[in-house]
Amino acid sequence: MTFDALIARGQRIEPRDDMPEGYRKTLVRQIAQHAHSEIIGMQPEGEWITRAPSLRRKAILFAKVQDEAGHGLYLYSAAETLGVDRAELTELLLQGRQKYSSIFNYPTLSFADVGVIGWFVDGAAICNQVPLCRSSYGPYARAMVRICKEESFHQRQGYELLLRMMSGTEAQRADVQDAVDRWWWPSLMMFGPPDDDSPNTAQSMAWGIKRHSNDELRQRFVDMTVPQAEKLGVTLPDPELRWNEERGHHDFGRPDFDELKRVISGDGPCNEQRMARRRQAHEDGAWVRAAAAAHAAKHRAQQGRSQQHRWQQDGSQEEQG
Numbered sequence: 001m002t003f004d005a006l007i008a009r010g011q012r013i014e015p016r017d018d019m020p021e022g023y024r025k026t027l028v029r030q031i032a033q034h035a036h037s038e039i040i041g042m043q044p045e046g047e048w049i050t051r052a053p054s055l056r057r058k059a060i061l062f063a064k065v066q067d068e069a070g071h072g073l074y075l076y077s078a079a080e081t082l083g084v085d086r087a088e089l090t091e092l093l094l095q096g097r098q099k100y101s102s103i104f105n106y107p108t109l110s111f112a113d114v115g116v117i118g119w120f121v122d123g124a125a126i127c128n129q130v131p132l133c134r135s136s137y138g139p140y141a142r143a144m145v146r147i148c149k150e151e152s153f154h155q156r157q158g159y160e161l162l163l164r165m166m167s168g169t170e171a172q173r174a175d176v177q178d179a180v181d182r183w184w185w186p187s188l189m190m191f192g193p194p195d196d197d198s199p200n201t202a203q204s205m206a207w208g209i210k211r212h213s214n215d216e217l218r219q220r221f222v223d224m225t226v227p228q229a230e231k232l233g234v235t236l237p238d239p240e241l242r243w244n245e246e247r248g249h250h251d252f253g254r255p256d257f258d259e260l261k262r263v264i265s266g267d268g269p270c271n272e273q274r275m276a277r278r279r280q281a282h283e284d285g286a287w288v289r290a291a292a293a294a295h296a297a298k299h300r301a302q303q304g305r306s307q308q309h310r311w312q313q314d315g316s317q318e319e320q321g
């Protein structure tokens with residue numbers, strides 16, 4: 001069946017299928033950006049692992065950050081089915097030719113940030129990613145299913161941490177509110193530019209890569225988060241935020257999309273630090289990659305030798321027969 005027929009029937013495109021070059025390129029860009037975000041996203045929270053207030057919180061945070069590394073690996077593997085390899089994608093990131101999510105360029109100033117990242121950032125990731133489980137490209141959609149299960153655990157751990165802090169001291173409650181104030185708008189920006197300034201959305205939706213527009217997903221996130229904020233007892237920092245009976249949705253203020261552009265183009269509070277750390281980690285890991293490659297080569301050579309041995313045996317048995 002042709003690509004267009006598969007898309008029209010809502011069937012999955014698999015690596016063996018013919019696909020337009022634009023489709024392949026869009027997917028490589030999107031999956032790579034997603035993979036990079038998972039890996040760079042380990043940094044802001046990772047900074048708190050050694051400073052977690054208890055062993056329990058340390059274990060939870062450690063597991064969460066490790067999950068994000070796993071998400072990066074599933075996604076790099078999904079990208080590899082499109083004929084690019086991880087080394088190539090990492091190189092593009094390090095050269096600044098591929099992006100990662102703007103949200104990870106903001107600093108984590110207190111332990112409450114760990115909770116708010118789980119609640120907002122993983123929450124926004126869920127809104128973005130649940131529809132991607134039905135994305136038209138098979139390997140991407142399948143990777144998403146598992147990732148979404150883990151993201152929903154991440155969101156709950158963040159919210160649970162905040163519930164605990166809100167029943168703590170005055171200073172803890174103030175830390176939570178301060179973190180909410182700092183992360184709310186950057187979290188809304190995670191959904192990307194507004195629909196009227198998002199030129200690739202229509203094509204991505206026609207190809208079944210994307211299922212909803214940026215503004216639809218942003219609305220869904222706001223509607224999901226407002227009652228959670230009420231329950232928690234924090235104020236979302238938007239004076240325009242209110243329920244609109246007619247629309248059946250919350251109205252809310254417009255994020256500063258100029259800030260989004262600045263942060264994406266490298267001028268956020270932590271861009272330099274994040275990239276420097278990523279570059280350093282890549283260089284520090286060079287010996288691991290070299291060792292893994294040497295091991296794989298040795299394994300291949302051994303397999304080759306035993307294969308040759310089997311053929312020789314088969315041959316001599318035939319001669320005897």
Ligand SMILES: [Fe+2]
Nearest residue numbers: 038067068071
């Ligand atoms: Fe993740």
Ligand SMILES: [Fe+2]
Nearest residue numbers: 068122151154
């Ligand atoms: Fe997560």
